[in-house]
Amino acid sequence: MLLELKELHTYYEESHILQGVSLNVDRGEIVCLLGRNGVGKSTTLKSIIGLVEPRSGQVVFKGRDIVGMPPYTIAKLGVGYVPEERRIFPTLTVRENLLMGIKPGQEGNGDRWTVEKVYKYFPALQARDKQKGGHLSGGEQQMLTIARTIMGNPEVLLIDEPTEGLAPLIVETVEEVIRDIHQHGTPILLVEQNMRVAVRLAGRIYVISKGTIVFQGTCEELNGAHEIREKYLEV
Numbered sequence: 696m697l698l699e700l701k702e703l704h705t706y707y708e709e710s711h712i713l714q715g716v717s718l719n720v721d722r723g724e725i726v727c728l729l730g731r732n733g734v735g736k737s738t739t740l741k742s743i744i745g746l747v748e749p750r751s752g753q754v755v756f757k758g759r760d761i762v763g764m765p766p767y768t769i770a771k772l773g774v775g776y777v778p779e780e781r782r783i784f785p786t787l788t789v790r791e792n793l794l795m796g797i798k799p800g801q802e803g804n805g806d807r808w809t810v811e812k813v814y815k816y817f818p819a820l821q822a823r824d825k826q827k828g829g830h831l832s833g834g835e836q837q838m839l840t841i842a843r844t845i846m847g848n849p850e851v852l853l854i855d856e857p858t859e860g861l862a863p864l865i866v867e868t869v870e871e872v873i874r875d876i877h878q879h880g881t882p883i884l885l886v887e888q889n890m891r892v893a894v895r896l897a898g899r900i901y902v903i904s905k906g907t908i909v910f911q912g913t914c915e916e917l918n919g920a921h922e923i924r925e926k927y928l929e930v
């Protein structure tokens with residue numbers, strides 16, 4: 696198993712947010728963590744990347760527990776993170792934004808991302824090569840955020856609600872980008888509120904409610920689980 700969360704308990708001060716979250720992502724997978732607003736999805740990703748430190752439990756990545764390591768160390772080990780809020784450098788060009796994603800001193804593994812390769816996968820970004828990040832549309836900024844993260848050649852990619860607030864056509868483009876990155880060989884842990892997006896992309900789905908995993912299974916199994924869908928999901 697590439698990434699394994701074991702019984703994570705995470706707090707903000709005295710609020711007990713994650714109450715024993717366990718999930719895993721293996722090579723070759725797109726896994727979705729699905730749930731309503733405020734149930735602990737972002738906190739789960741932040742607990743993996745080290746932005747908040749779980750009070751107990753383990754995050755095992757490539758066989759070693761990474762809880763307690765600082766975010767830059769975890770990133771360097773190969774965990775890529777695309778946060779909910781799009782983080783681009785508005786005054787840098789698209790190409791410069793991409794170059795900022797390169798991680799120096801990374802271990803070599805043959806098939807690495809370059810700006811030119813990213814442009815093959817994201818032609819919309821290539822068209823904007825010399826434009827400033829701040830001048831891009833919301834959907835393009837989302838693509839740029841994802842593209843910049845893969846420039847660091849992550850071995851697993853965590854993406855927090857990439858389609859939130861985007862028009863349906865742009866949602867499709869972002870979905871394609873996620874599929875392309877997956878096909879390139881990068882496993883993905885995707886956080887979503889939108890069940891339709893989750894079902895279109897993921898092989899396996901976990902549903903989270905109030906800091907607890909209440910369902911895990913395939914898309915077909917979730918489609919058949921009417922009670923779970925009514926109780927814990929929007930659609």
Ligand SMILES: Nc1ncnc2c1ncn2[C@@H]1O[C@H](COP(=O)(O)OP(=O)(O)O)[C@@H](O)[C@H]1O
Pocket residue numbers: 707710712730731732733734735736737738739
């Ligand atoms: N920095 C923080 N300090 C205190 N409470 C927080 C903080 N971040 C999130 N929370 C609370 O933790 C709960 C889970 O938040 P979050 O993981 O962001 O949910 P989701 O991503 O599923 O919408 C919410 O009740 C939220 O208000």
Ligand SMILES: [Mg+2]
Pocket residue numbers: 736737738779855856
């Ligand atoms: Mg969130």
